[in-house]
Amino acid sequence: MELSLATQRTAVVTGAGSARGIGRATARRYAREGWAVVVADLDGAAAQDAARSIHAEYQVPVLAQQVDVASVESVDALHAAVGAADLPPVGAVAAIAGIPSPVPILEVTPELWDRVFAVNSTGTFLAVKAFLPDMIAGGYGRVVTMSSVSAQQGGGVFSKTPYSAAKAAILGFTRSLAREMAPYGITCNAISPGAADTDIRAGATDDEREAALSASIPLGRQATPDDIAALIVFLSSEDAGYITGTTQNINGGAYIA
Template sequence: MNLSTPDEQRTAVITGAGSPRGIGLATARRFAREGWAVALLDLDDAAVALSVKTIQAEYDVPAFGVSCDVTSPDSLQQAAAAIAAADLPAVGALANVAGIPSPSSFEDLTLEEWNKVIAVNLTGCFLTSKAFVPAMVDGGYGRIVNMSSVTAQHGGGVFSKTAYAAAKAGVIGFTKGLARELAVHGITVNAIAPGVVDTDIRVGSDAENEAKLSQAVPLRRQASPDEIAALYVWLSSADAGYITGTTQSINGGAYIS
């Protein structure tokens, strides 16, 4: 048995996989490179379809895409049903990547924005897990990796502020609780806490600000999406089967504890 992958081909479900420069697509490509089948979810139907075509052109693995709102239980249940009905191997991993920033200061933060940030970044992890954990239990193999952030660890200071910090801190607590509950099934649950990553999530950020963000990191650069993707895939591997309930920092030294 190859300990780096499950003992048979499994499907990795990746949320937020529509952006061409995003962590979601990079993670899907990395899973495919390692021989996993992939199911891509994104709110943007056209974007997720293009992501699937990208993977199909590069890798000889099953790839499937579906438009999905991670804040909607009905949308996620429909996505799970579509994946189950597709010609894919059993679901073995869930990469919760979908998220939105929140650069608003506390004084300017509205309840509407607060609720949306919590819904996408935190409730989305809960709902996707509810949708796909049954398949992992039935299939006998399960890995869940949730997206937190260095912002949760030091309260901001990168781009997003209080609402985002609260949501991503909630992800860490959710990860720990779920890890304890699912351990009886052999399913592991971990979180990733990236620092600044070279993606398009920071809408409105200019070149000068991006340079400042890079210089504030001890390694003096931003992470690439593929570096984050590599951690997602490794935590989903058989090698990582004794690691659960953790938050893995990947921030270039921006936060050391």
């Protein structure tokens, strides 16, 4: 695929390794729209697999990189790898990497609390901050962060208090960042999905519970990864240049605010 001048940009996607995850679907969607893509994931082998598949399908430049978003050193290594690669300028960061936490509050240890915040909240901060100077220098920037309906309604889907609190922190981060980055023309928006048909609940649920969850949603189904990916990539487009500081609800009507 020959990239047009309008799409000669790179999107960095964290948490893009899982075969049935929002991150991989988002990486594929960026590639479909002509973006070069950085597939970053804690599972390096999964990132490599995703990168091979995406490149074979769309023939755009794709870089795979193992990263622990909770580690400053690992995120710095990701940034260095992207800078050393033969890629177009970074134009978007989709900070999707995260972990669930279905543990009841009375069983939550300080270590678990810190880990949930380290990956979901601090990891978002580190991944986004690393590439802000590149987007400022390149004159184009889109930041999309991953919150959750759990942050808005106080859990109620799968994960509980640590996850809801960490995802709520992402909303405040994104809104404040939108104000700071506005003078540079960089937009920052948060995605707030409801139940999604991914592997995040694998091993912790069953078909009956999943069917009941789907039936509770006004549109009668859970989101697909592609539903969410389409919104993320739209928010990264030139057409979305006047949308910033928002929380984009995508939940099939399960939470209407």
